[in-house]
Structures are given as structure tokens and as C-alpha cells.
Amino acid sequence: MIYLTASNRIIERQRVSQGGVTATVVDHRLIVKRALELLATQLILIHNHPSGAAEASAQDRLLTEKVARAAALFDIRLLDHLIISREGDFSFLRAGLLR
Known part of the structure; x- marks a missing residue:
């Protein structure tokens, strides 16, 4: 998780969860509490897919x-939710899934 000011200055980078090979649990309330x-005033959510798939899962969409x-x-x-994998990356903003 990256927490930013209105002028895009990074305030803090924080690991909000560490999961296994197939899943992890992230509490959206704790993210907002920390913000x-x-x-x-702005957030960027970033995580990886150890499976290699550079696609957003249903759980990724729900969390976003x-x-x-x-x-x-x-x-x-x-601002965005980025998924990083061996196959590449996926941006919710670039895919038109965030306004």
C-alpha cells in the first residue's frame, strides 16, 4: 500500500498483508484507518500474483x-490498484476499472 499527499508525495509504504501462494486477506477498513x-488523500494498492497471471481476479475487483x-x-x-506478476502487470486504472 502506498499512501500519498494531494501533490503525490509518498507519505508511507506499508505491507498490509502477506499471504500464501493462492490467497491473502486484506481488510479495507485497516487501509482507510491508516490513511x-x-x-x-490518495492511495495506490499494489500486490503480486505468485501464480504468474497478470489479470484481476474477482477477489481483486471486490477489494478494489x-x-x-x-x-x-x-x-x-x-489512484490505482496494480497487480504485478511474472507475465507482466495489470492496472485497474489503465483497464478502465477505476475512475
Whole structure:
């Protein structure tokens, strides 16, 4: 997770979860809580897919929606959710899945 100011200055980089080969648990409420503590106004969510697939799963889409909606309640913007894998990368913004 990357927490940023309105001028795109990085406030903090934080590992919010570490999972196994197939899944991990991320609590969107803890992400927003930390953003509020840091007075961050923007977020970038980044994770990897050890499987190698550079595609967004249904769980990835759900997490993105939850983080974006929860953050928006406090005028915090999710700038992008990036997935990194051996096959390449996937950007929710580039794919048109974030406004």
C-alpha cells in the first residue's frame, strides 16, 4: 500500500498483508484507518500474483471496490490498484476499472 499527499508525495509504504501462494486477506477498513492517521488523500494498492497471471481476479475487483468506496467516504482517492506478476502487470486504472 502506498499512501500519498494531494501533490503525490509518498507519505508511507506499508505491507498490509502477506499471504500464501493462492490467497491473502486484506481488510479495507485497516487501509482507510491508516490513511486517516497519516492524513493521506490518495492511495495506490499494489500486490503480486505468485501464480504468474497478470489479470484481476474477482477477489481483486471486490477489494478494489471496497477500498475505493470506503476511502471516498473520507475524500481519499484510490489512484490505482496494480497487480504485478511474472507475465507482466495489470492496472485497474489503465483497464478502465477505476475512475
